[in-house]
Amino acid sequence: MAEMWDWSxxxxxxxxxxxxxxxxxxxAAAAGDALDRPGLVAALCGDAAALxxxxxxxxxxxxxxxxxxxxxxxxxxxxxLDRRLACVGTGAVLLDRVGAADGRDVLTGIPASAxxxxxxVLGLRQRGLxxxxxxxxxxxxxxxxxxxxxxLATLARRMGTLPExxxxxxxxxxxxxxxxxxxxxxxxxxxxxxDAPDPARRRAAIAAIAAVPxxxxxSRLTSLKADPAYIADPAFRAALDTGIASxxxxxxxxxxLALAYNAVSFASILFMAAAGLxxxxxxxxxxxxxxxxxxxxxxxxxxxxxxxFRWLAPGLIDLYLIAAIPVAFLASACVGIAVEALIxxxxxxxxxxxxxxxxxxxxxxxxxxxxxFGSQNLQFGMPSYVSGGVPLYADFIVTWNRLxxxxxxxxxxxxxxxxxxxxxxxxxxxxVTQNRDMAGALGIRTRRVDRLAFGFGSGLAGLAGVALCPxxxxxxxxxxxxxxxxxxxxxxxxxxxxxxxxxxALGIGGANVLIEPFYGAVAAKVIVxxxxxxxxxxxxxxxxxxxxxx
Amino acid sequence: MTGRAEILSTPSEAAPARPAAAWRxxxxxxxxxxxxxxVCLGLVGLQPAPYLVNAIGQLAxxxxxxxxxDLVWGYLGILSLGHGLFFAIGGYVCAMxxxxxxxxxxxxxxxxxxxMGWTALPAYWAGLTHAPYALALALGLAAAxxxxxxxxxxxxxxxxVYFSIxxxxxxxxxxxxxxxxxxxxxxxxxxxxxxxLFGYPMGSAAVTTGLALAALGTLAAVLVxxxxxxxxxxxxxxxxxxxxxxxxxxxxxxxxRLKLAIWCLSAMIAALAGVLYVPQVGIINPRVLxxxxxxxxxxxxxxxxxxRLGGAVIGAVAINALKFWLSAALPEAWPFILSGLVLxxxxxxxxxxxxxxxxxxxxxxxxxxAPR
Numbered sequence: 037m038a039e040m041w042d043w044s045x046x047x048x049x050x051x052x053x054x055x056x057x058x059x060x061x062x063x064a065a066a067a068g069d070a071l072d073r074p075g076l077v078a079a080l081c082g083d084a085a086a087l088x089x090x091x092x093x094x095x096x097x098x099x100x101x102x103x104x105x106x107x108x109x110x111x112x113x114x115x116x117l118d119r120r121l122a123c124v125g126t127g128a129v130l131l132d133r134v135g136a137a138d139g140r141d142v143l144t145g146i147p148a149s150a151x152x153x154x155x156x157v158l159g160l161r162q163r164g165l166x167x168x169x170x171x172x173x174x175x176x177x178x179x180x181x182x183x184x185x186x187x188l189a190t191l192a193r194r195m196g197t198l199p200e201x202x203x204x205x206x207x208x209x210x211x212x213x214x215x216x217x218x219x220x221x222x223x224x225x226x227x228x229x230x231d232a233p234d235p236a237r238r239r240a241a242i243a244a245i246a247a248v249p250x251x252x253x254x255s256r257l258t259s260l261k262a263d264p265a266y267i268a269d270p271a272f273r274a275a276l277d278t279g280i281a282s283x284x285x286x287x288x289x290x291x292x293l294a295l296a297y298n299a300v301s302f303a304s305i306l307f308m309a310a311a312g313l314x315x316x317x318x319x320x321x322x323x324x325x326x327x328x329x330x331x332x333x334x335x336x337x338x339x340x341x342x343x344x345f346r347w348l349a350p351g352l353i354d355l356y357l358i359a360a361i362p363v364a365f366l367a368s369a370c371v372g373i374a375v376e377a378l379i380x381x382x383x384x385x386x387x388x389x390x391x392x393x394x395x396x397x398x399x400x401x402x403x404x405x406x407x408x409f410g411s412q413n414l415q416f417g418m419p420s421y422v423s424g425g426v427p428l429y430a431d432f433i434v435t436w437n438r439l440x441x442x443x444x445x446x447x448x449x450x451x452x453x454x455x456x457x458x459x460x461x462x463x464x465x466x467x468v469t470q471n472r473d474m475a476g477a478l479g480i481r482t483r484r485v486d487r488l489a490f491g492f493g494s495g496l497a498g499l500a501g502v503a504l505c506p507x508x509x510x511x512x513x514x515x516x517x518x519x520x521x522x523x524x525x526x527x528x529x530x531x532x533x534x535x536x537x538x539x540x541a542l543g544i545g546g547a548n549v550l551i552e553p554f555y556g557a558v559a560a561k562v563i564v565x566x567x568x569x570x571x572x573x574x575x576x577x578x579x580x581x582x583x584x585x586x
Numbered sequence: 587m588t589g590r591a592e593i594l595s596t597p598s599e600a601a602p603a604r605p606a607a608a609w610r611x612x613x614x615x616x617x618x619x620x621x622x623x624x625v626c627l628g629l630v631g632l633q634p635a636p637y638l639v640n641a642i643g644q645l646a647x648x649x650x651x652x653x654x655x656d657l658v659w660g661y662l663g664i665l666s667l668g669h670g671l672f673f674a675i676g677g678y679v680c681a682m683x684x685x686x687x688x689x690x691x692x693x694x695x696x697x698x699x700x701x702m703g704w705t706a707l708p709a710y711w712a713g714l715t716h717a718p719y720a721l722a723l724a725l726g727l728a729a730a731x732x733x734x735x736x737x738x739x740x741x742x743x744x745x746x747v748y749f750s751i752x753x754x755x756x757x758x759x760x761x762x763x764x765x766x767x768x769x770x771x772x773x774x775x776x777x778x779x780x781x782x783l784f785g786y787p788m789g790s791a792a793v794t795t796g797l798a799l800a801a802l803g804t805l806a807a808v809l810v811x812x813x814x815x816x817x818x819x820x821x822x823x824x825x826x827x828x829x830x831x832x833x834x835x836x837x838x839x840x841x842x843r844l845k846l847a848i849w850c851l852s853a854m855i856a857a858l859a860g861v862l863y864v865p866q867v868g869i870i871n872p873r874v875l876x877x878x879x880x881x882x883x884x885x886x887x888x889x890x891x892x893x894r895l896g897g898a899v900i901g902a903v904a905i906n907a908l909k910f911w912l913s914a915a916l917p918e919a920w921p922f923i924l925s926g927l928v929l930x931x932x933x934x935x936x937x938x939x940x941x942x943x944x945x946x947x948x949x950x951x952x953x954x955x956a957p958r
Contacts, residue, residue, distance in 0.1 A: 323747045325881075382933055387747055388665045389932050392888050395881050396928035403921040520758045520877065523751045558762045565759050569735075569752065573742045 071097055071105035077142050080116060081123035084159050091165035098172045099203030110173030112142060113166050122153030129153055168194050172204050181214045188217070192224050201228050230256075235265070239275040246279035249286035249430045257283060290430025295550060301438035301507070303545025304445030308500035309518045310525035310537050311452055312493030318531040319469045319489050322380060323391045326398035327522065328515020330494045333371055334364035334501025335510040336405060339414045354419040357440075357502065364498040371401075372494025376487050384486075398515065406512040413509040422506040437506035444503040448496065452534055455492070465489050521548070528568050530578025539579055544568075614896035614940075615813055622646075622806050629795055629802075636794050640866055641910055643798030645903050646805045647863035652886050652902035653808055653895055654855035659884065660893035661816055662848055663828035664745075668753030670880035671760050672728045672853040676860025677870040678764075678771060679727065682711060683720035684780040684865060690715045691782055698772040708770035717784065724861050725854045732853030733846065740842045740849070745831075754877050761875035776871025783865055794866075801862045805899070808855055813895055824848060885924070889931045891938030900939060 071094070079090030094109045101109070111130065115121040120131040122139070129150040131139035141148045158166060171190025178184040188208070195201050205228065209221040229241035242260070245253050257280050265272045313327050324330075338360035345356040375397050383390040418437070425435035456462035464485045467475040476482045500518075501510075508514065521544060529540030544564055551560035572578075629639060651673055658664045685696045686707060699707060713719050735756060739749055767773030786793050815821055826834045827841050835841050864870050873879070882905075890901020905924075912920045931938055 317747075321747070323751065379929060379933065386936070388659075388750070389888065389936075391665070391747065391750065392881070392885060392928060393932045395885070396925035396932070399921050399928075400925040403925075407918065516877075520755050524755055527748060527751055558759075558766055561759050561762055565752075565755050568755075569738050572744055572748075572752075573738060576742045576744055576748075 071101050071109060073105070073108060073143055076109065076112065077128050078126075080112065080121070080156060081128055084157075084162055087156060087158070088162050088165055091162065091169045094169040095165070095172060095198060095204075096200055098169070098176060099200055099207055103177060106173050106177050110170060110177060113170040113173065115142075116156060116158070116166055117163075117170060119155045122150040122155060124148070124150060124153040164194065168198065175208050176204070176211070181217055184208075184212070184214075185217050185220065188220060188224060192227070195224065195228050195231070202232075230260070235269060235272055238265070239272060242275050242279045246282050249283040249290070251287055251431050254280065254283045254287055286430045290428075290432040293429060293432040295553065296546075297432070297434065297438065299546040299549035300542070301441050302549050303542045304442045305500060305504050305507070306518070306521055306525055306545045307538055307541035308445050308448055308503055309497060310522040310529070310541055311448070311534060312496035313522055314526045314529060314531060314533065314537045315452075315456075315465070315496075316490055316493040317526055318533070319465060320380075320384060320486055321387045322384075322490075323387065323394065323523075324493070325391060325394040325519065326375065326401060326515075327494075327497050328517075328519035329398045329401040330368045330372060330497035330515075331501040331504070331518060332405065332510070332512065332515045333401065334368045334498030335505045335514065336409065336414070336501075337364040337367035337498065338502045338505050339416065339510065342416065353417065354421070357419055357422065357506070360502050361499065364502045365495040366498075368498025368501070369491040369495035372497075373487055373491040375494075376490040380490070381483070381487075402512045402515070409512070411512055413511045414505075416505055416510070418506055440506060441503045444499070448499055449534070449538060452496065456534060461485070461488055461492075521545075524564065524568055526578075528571065528578055536579045612813060612817075612896065614894065615809060618896050618899055619806055619809065622802050626799055626802050629798055633791070633795075636789075636791060639791075639794050639798045641907075643794070643801045643866045644863060645906050646798065646801035647859045647866065648886070648902045648906050649899045650801070650805050650808055650859035650862065651856055651883055652890070652898035653805075653812060654852045654859065655883050656887055656892065656895055656898035657812055657816075657852045657855070658849055659887060660895075660898070661821065661824040661828060662845055664845065664849065665747075665750045665884060666753045666852075667750045667877065667880050667884065668755075668757035669852075669856050669883050670875055670877075671753075671757045672732065672856035673860040673863070674760070674764075674870070674874045675728045675731065676724045676857030677864040677874060678777070678860075679714075679720055679724035679857075680861040680864045681777040681780070681870045682771070683714050683717060684783065685777055686711055686714040687717075687784075688781050691785065696772075696777065697779060698767075698775065698777065701775075702767065702770075710770070721861065724857045728853040728857035729850045732850045736846045736849040740845045754880065757875050757880050758877050761872050761877075764872035764875060772871070774872070776869060776873075778869040778871075780865065780868055788865070788868065797862070797866050801866070804858060804862060808858070809895055809899070812855075816895070820844070820848075885928055887938075889927060889938050891940035894937075894940060897938055897940050904939065 076090050076093060079086045079093070082090075091113070094113065098106065098109075112121065112128075115130045119134050120136075120139075121142070122129045122131060127148075128142045129139045129148045130142050131150055137151065138147060138149045140146065167190060171187040174187030175184050175191055176187075178187055191198070191201065191204070198204075202225065205221055205225045209218055209225065212218045212221060226241055226244060229237050230245075232238055232241070242257065245257060257276060260266065260276055263272075266276060267273075309327065309331055312330075313324060316322055316324050338357065341360040341363050342353070342356045345353045345359070375394070379393050379397065380390050383393055422437040422440045425433040425439075427433045454462075456465060464475070464480050465488075467478075467480055468482050468485050468489075472482055475485075504510075508517075525537060525540045525544055528544060529536030529538075547564050547567070548557075548560045551563055555563070625642060628634070629642070651669065654672075655666060655669050658666055689695060689707065695705070696707075699705075714723070735753075739752065744752065763769065764771060764776075765774055771777070780788050782788060783793050783797075816824065823834070823839060823844055826839075827844060831841050860874075883902075886901040886905045887898050888901070889905055890899065891897025905927075908923075909920065912923060916923075
C-alpha cells in the first residue's frame with residue numbers, strides 16, 4: 037500500500053527532478069553533472085563562506101553526480117566533520133585518525149605529511165550544511181541499510197531548507213533495495229511534497245496521504261488546516277477537506293472493526309472460561325467458584341512448560357504455547373478431579389454448601405500459588421506467531437495474540453460439541469443432565485460421569501488459561517477478573533448448553549467491549565448486569581434452557 | 587437443603603398467645619444475651635484496653651451482619667452473596683454523616699473534596715449533618731435497593747444458586763462503581779479521618795466504649811426482635827417457604843411478598859451493622875464491596891450453624907476473633923486456616939460448630955426443648 041509512490045506521481049517527480057537539476061546548476065555553477073574535486077577541496081579549505089558554498093555544491097549535485105564523485109565528496113565531508121581533514125598549502129590531507137602526523141592527499145591518494153596543516157573550523161551554519169551533505173552521500177552510497185537510513189534521518193531533519201531534496205530522494209528511492217527503507221524514503225518525499233511551493237504538488241500529496249488512511253495521516257492532514265493556503269487557496273481547501281473527510285470515514289470504520297475484533301476475542305476467553313462452568317452446573321447443580329483459579333492453574337502450567345522448554349530445548353521454545361495446551365488441560369483437569377473426589381462428592385445434596393466449599397478451594401489455590409510462585413505477574417516470552425499483527429484497514433490491526441485466542445476458542449467449541457454429541461461420555465453427560473435418577477436406573481454410573489465431567493469442565497478452564505496468557509497478565513489473583521463475567525454468561529445462556537454459553541459469551545463480551553469506549557468500563561458492567569436482570573424477567577431459565585426433569 | 591428444619595419449627599400452640607416471650611424458649615439465644623449483658627457490664631466496670639473495646643464493638647457489628655444474612659439464608663433458603671452491598675450502604679451513609687458533621691463543625695473540607703478540586707460537598711450530601719436523617723437514609727436506601735433487586739428476582743422466580751450468582755454480580759458492580767473517583771464518595775481511597783462523633787472527639791475512651799455498647803445493645807435488640815419474628819407465624823411461613831415454596835404457594839400464600847419483606851428487613855439490618863461498624867474502624871472504602879467479603883459472611887454462618895440465630899452470632903464472633911488474632915500473628919497462614927476450616931465444617935459438621943455440642947451427649951436443653 038505504501039508502495040504507491042512507485043507508480044503514481046512518478047512523472048511528476050521526474051518533472052521536479054529536471055527542475056531541480058536546473059536549480060542546482062546555478063549553485064554548483066561550473067560543476068554540471070561532474071563534481072569539481074579540486075574546487076571542492078579548495079572551497080572546504082577556504083574561509084567560512086567558501087566552505088558553505090562547497091558543501092552546497094555537493095548537495096546540489098548529489099541528485100545527478102556520478103557514484104565515485106559522491107563517494108569522494110562523502111569521504112571529504114566525513115573527514116571534515118571528524119576533524120581528520122588537514123589543509124596544507126594548496127591541497128588537503130585526509131588523516132587516518134584525529135591528530136595523526138601524516139595521511140594521504142585527498143585528491144591523489146598519495147601519502148603526504150600533514151605537518152603544519154590546519155583543520156577548518158565549522159560554524160553553526162556550515163556544520164549543518166556539511167552534515168546534510170554527508171548524510172545525503174550516506175543515503176545514496178551507504179553500504180548498509182543502517183547507514184543509509186541514518187543518512188535519511190539526517191536529510192529529513194533539514195528537508196525544509198534543501199530545495200534539492202526531491203531529486204536526491206527520488207534517486208535514493210530508485211536505487212534502494214530494502215523495502216522498508218524505500219517506504220521510509222517515500223514518506224519523506226510525501227512530506228517534502230506537502231511543503232512544496234507548487235499548489236498542484238501539494239494537492240497531489242494530500243490525495244496520496246488520504247489514500248493510505250490512518251490516524252497518523254488524519255492528524256497530519258488536520259494540522260494542514262493551520263496552513264495559510266487553507267484560507268487563501270480554495271482548491272487547496274477543497275482538496276484538504278475531501279482528504280480529511282475520507283480519512284475520517286476510513287479511520288472510523290477501522291476503529292469499528294478493531295472494536296468488534298476485541299469484542300470477539302474477549303468473548304472467546306469468556307466462552308472458554310464459562311463453557312466448563314456451564315457443563316458442571318448443568319450436570320451437578322454445583323456452582324464452581326474455583327473456576328477462575330482453574331484458569332490460573334492452566335496459565336501457570338503454560339508457564340511451567342515454557343520454563344521446561346527453556347531448560348531442555350531452547351531451540352524449540354517458540355513451540356511451548358502449543359505444547360502447553362495438553363499440559364494445561366491435564367493439570368486443571370487433575371486439580372478438578374481431585375477437588376471432586378475429595379470434597380464435592382460429599383456435597384451433592386447441598387448445592388449452597390458446595391458453593392462455599394469451592395470458594396474455600398479457590399482461596400486455597402490463590403494463596404498456595406502465591407506462596408509458591410510469588411504474587412508478581414509471570415513473564416511470558418511471546419513466540420513469533422502470537423506477537424505483532426497485520427494492519428488490515430486504517431488503524432485496524434489484526435493482532436496475532438487475539439487471533440490465537442479466537443481460533444483456540446473456535447477449536448475448543450467444536451471439540452466440546454463433538455465430545456458431548458459423538459462420544460459415549462458425552463451421551464452419558466447429557467443423559468445425567470436431563471434426568472439423573474433415570475440415567476442411574478438405566479445403569480449409567482452417574483458418580484463416575486460426574487467426576488469425568490468435572491475434570492473435563494476444569495480442563496476447559498485450563499485451556500482458557502493458555503489462551504489468555506498472551507493477552508492478559510498472569511498472577512495468582514487473575515481468576516477473579518473472569519469469574520463474575522463467566523457466571524453471568526452461564527446465567528444468561530442457560531445451564532448445560534454449550535450453544536447458549538457461546539451466544540451469551542458473545543453477547544456479554546460484545547456488550548462489555550462495545551459500551552466501554554462510550555461510557556467507560558464500569559458503566560458497561562452496570563448496563564450488562566441490568567440487562568441480564570431484565571432479561572431474566574422474561575426468561576428465568578436463560579436463553580437456551582436444557583430440557584430436563586428433576 | 588440447608589440443614590435441619592426441625593430445630594426451629596416448634597409447633598407450639600402457646601406461641602401465638604405469648605409471642606413476646608418467644609426468645610426465652612431458645613436457650614442458646616438466652617445464653618448469648620446473658621454473655622452480651624456480661625460483656626457490657628465488663629466494659630463499663632473494668633474499663634479494658636481501648637483496642638479490646640474496639641474489637642468487641644466490631645465483633646458485635648459483624649454478628650449483626652451475620653444475623654441479617656441468617657434471616658434470609660437460614661430461614662428462607664435464599665443465599666445472598668451480595669450482603670456486603672447493604673453493609674456498605676450503611677457504612678457509606680454513616681461515613682458521609684461523620685464527614686459532613688466534621689465539615690460543619692471544623693470547616694475543614696474532607697480529603698477527597700480537596701483531592702477532586704471541589705470547594706463544597708456534592709448536592710446530595712445535603713442534610714447529612716443530622717444524624718436521624720442519616721440513619722433513616724441508610725436504612726431507607728438499603729431497603730430501596732433491596733426492594734428493587736428483590737422484586738426483579740423473586741417475581742421472576744430466580745432462586746437458589748441463580749440468585750446467589752446475580753447478587754454476587756450486584757456487589758461486584760457496586761464495587762467497580764465505588765472505585766471511581768467522580769462519584770463524590772471518596773472513590774478508590776474511600777472515606778476516612780473522622781474527627782468527631784456527635785461533637786465528641788473520636789478515639790477517646792468514652793466514645794470507643796459508647797460505640798461498643800451501642801453495637802452490643804443493637805445486637806441484643808436485633809436478636810430478640812428477629813427471634814420473635816421467626817418464632818411467630820411469619821417465621822413458620824418462612825420455614826415452609828424454604829422447605830417447599832411451590833407447596834406453600836399452592837396453599838394460597840403469597841411467597842413473593844413474604845420473601846420480599848424479609849429480604850428488605852435483612853438488608854436494613856445489614857445496613858445497621860454497617861452504620862455501627864464504620865465509626866469503630868474509622869474508614870470505609872470500596873473493598874468492603876469485594877465479592878470475597880460477602881462470601882465470607884456466608885462462611886461465618888456456615889461455620890457457626892445455619893438456621894439458628896445464635897449460630898450466626900457464634901460463627902461471626904469466632905471467625906472474626908480468630909481473624910483479628912491470626913492476621914496479626916500469622917498473616918501468611920490465615921487464608922489456609924480459613925479455607926481448611928470451611929472445608930472441615932462443610933464436610934464433617936453440616937450444621938456448623940453447633941454440631942460439636944450435639945456430637946457426644948446430645949443435651950436436649952440445647953435443642954430448644956423441641957424434639958420430634
